[in-house]
Amino acid sequence: EFYEQASIDPTVLPLLEKADREGVETAWHRYLKQQPQCGFGLLGVCCRNCNMGPCRIDPFGYGPDKGICGADADTIVARNLMRALAAGAAAHSDHARDIVEVFRGIVDGWAKDYKIADEQKLLGIARALGVKTDGKSIMEVAKEVVEIAEMEFGKPDNSPLRFLNAYAPERRKELWRKLGITPRAIDREVTEIMHRTHMGVDADPLNLIAQGLRAALADGWSGSMMATLFSDVMFGTPKPIKVWANLGVLREDSVNVMVHGHNPLLSMQIAEVAKDPEMVELAKSVGAEGINVVGMCCTGNEVLMRLGIPIAGNFLQQELAIITGALEAVIVDYQCIMPALVDVASCYHTKIITTEPKTKIPGAIHIEFDKANARESAKKILKVAVENFKNRVKERVFIPKEKMEAVVGFSVEAILSALGGSLEPLADALKSGKIKGIAGVVGCTNPKVRHDSSHVAITKELIANDILVVGTGCWAIAMSKHGFFKPEAAEMAGPGLREVCKALGIPPALHMGSCVDCSRMLIALAALADHLGVDISDLPAAGSAPEWYSEKAVSIGSYFVASGLLVHLGTIPQVLGSKRVVELLTKDAESLVGGKFFVETDPVKAARVMIEHIREKRRKLGW
Ligand code: BF8
Ligand code: SF4
Structure with missing residues (x-):
C-alpha cells in the first residue's frame, strides 16, 4: 500500500507496479531505503565546512553543543541554509547566463539559428533599463541591452543591479538599501555566501541570512528575471494555448522524445527540428508515424507555453516516463535530472543524452549541443533518438491512457x-x-x-x-x-x-x-x-x-x-x-x-x- 500512497496521479501506481515486475527502482523505492533519514541532517546541525570536522551538534543537549571551531547550532544551521540558497541562486542565474550568451550571439551574428522573436518585449526591457530606443535599429537596442545584462553577473561597482533597479518598486528598493541587502552583482552575492560560510568568517545567523536574502534578490529580480525576459525576446512571450498533460501524451505509433531540464535554448530547437521534413522522413523510414516530442519539468514548461508541446509530467515522473518502455530518448540540459535515469534506462531501450559540458552523467551518451550551429546540432541529437525506435520492445510497452487538457501560457502580458x-x-x-x-x-x-x-x-x-x-x-x-x-x-x-x-x-x-x-x-x-x-x-x-x-x-x-x-x-x-x-x-x-x-x-x-x-x-x- 506504500505504492498507493505514493501519488494521487493515476499514471503512477501502474507504472510503479510495472517497475517492480521488471526489477527497476525509482525515487520512491530509494526513498524507502533511506529510512530513517539522518536526524542530524534533517535538523541541519551537521557541518562539513572544514576538515577539522565533520562536526555535529546534539539536538537533545546531552552531547556536544559546539563544533571543533566553536560554531554552535545557530551558526551551523544558518550557514548550511545559506549554502543551499547560494546553490539555488547560482543555478537559476547560470541558466540566465547561458541565455544572455546566446542573445549576445544574436547581436554578434554567431547564433544564426536564434532570433529576436518579440521586438516589443525587447523595446520594453530597453525602456525599463533607461536605454534610449528612438531612432535606433532593433539590433542597436539589443546591443546596448545585452551589455547591461552581461554586467549583471559580475558588475564591479556597488550600485544596485540594473534589472532590479528597473523592475522593483521604489519602496522596496529603499527598504533593501536601508537594510544593506541591495544586491550588487549576481556572482558576487553567491560568492560572498561561499566566503562567509567558510570556517571562521560569518558566525551571526542574522548577518548570514541577510546576505542570503541579498543573493536571493539578485536571483529573483535579475538572474531569473533575465532568463525569463530574454527567453521571451528570443522565443516569444507566452499567450494562452491549449495543451495536453500527463504520461498519456506518449504515443505508441511514434518516436517518443522527452526534453527534460530547464533551458529553452535546446528544447525549442529540438521541438522545431522534429517538424523538419528530413527528420519526419527518417522517422517513417524506421517504421514510426512521426516524432512525438514531449516535455518534462521546466524546459517542458518552456516549450509547453510557447509551442504547445505536450508535457509528460513533473519531477517525480521522469523515471516513470522511461518505465513505459515507449521512450526512445531523454534529451537533457540541466537541473532536476536524476542521475538514476541512466540506471532506469539500462533496463529499457531508452537513451539518455546529455548535451551540456556542465552536466554529464556516467552511462549517458554525451553529445554537446553547439549553440552556434543549433539547428544542425539539434538534428544530430534527435537522430540518435529516431534511430533508436527499432530497438523498442513492443511487448514491454505500457503507456497510461491518462492525459488532461489545459490552457497555459499566462505571462504578465497575457494576463493583462x-x-x-x-x-x-x-x-x-x-x-x-x-x-x-x-x-x-x-x-x-x-x-x-x-x-x-x-x-x-x-x-x-x-x-x-x-x-x-x-x-x-x-x-x-x-x-x-x-x-x-x-x-x-x-x-x-x-x-x-x-x-x-x-x-x-x-x-x-x-x-x-x-x-x-x-x-x-x-x-x-x-x-x-x-x-x-x-x-x-x-x-x-x-x-x-x-x-x-x-x-x-x-x-x-x-x-x-x-x-x-x-x-x-x-x-x-x-x-x-x-x-x-x-x-x-x-x-x-x-x-x-x-x-x-x-x-x-x-x-x-x-x-x-x-x-x-x-x-x-x-x-x-x-x-
Ligand atoms: O525549476 S519545480 S522539481 S523542475 S526545481 Fe525542478 Fe522543482 Fe520541478 Fe523546475 Ni523548479
Ligand atoms: Fe566543525 Fe567548525 Fe569545521 Fe564546521 S567549520 S566542520 S563546525 S570545525
Missing part, C-alpha cells in the same frame, strides 16, 4: 490582455472582494509528500475561498494534469472568483511558466502594488511551495519573503536544529522585510493560514 489591457479590472475585483487575494503556488514534487496531493489540496482550498492562484514549475504541471487549467475549473472556485473567471474565460489557477518565470510574479506584484499605490507587503497576497525539494526553491522562497510576502513551505526545511534561525525566518523577518516563512505540512491548514493572512491585509487596506 485577458483583463482588457489594464490592471484596473483586477484591482476593482480585489477591492470589491470578488477576488479576495492572490496566491503564488510554485515548486517541485518530493517523495516526502504524496505526489501532487498537496499541490491539489492547497489550490482547491484557495480558489474555493476566492483567491486567484498563479504559479509555475512542477506545481503548474500538476495543475495541468489534474484539470485545474481548464476553463471549466472555474466551477471549483468560490462565487466571486468563479464570476470573474467566467467573464474572462480563464481558469481560476494560471500557469505562468517555468521556475525562473517566478520572476513574472514579481513583475506582476510590483505592477499591482504601484497601481494601488502601496508596497508589495501590503498586498493581499501570499506564496507557497507545497512539495518543494530543490535548493532553487530556497532561493525563490527567500526572494519572495524579501519582496514582502508570506511564504508557506510544505516540506520541512533542514533548520529545526536552531531555534534562533527558525525565529529569524518565521518571525523576525517580518519586521525587517515585511515577509516571512511558515512551515505547515498539512496543505489545507496551510491554505487557511494564507487565507487569514490575506484577510488581515485586506482589513489593513480598508477593503
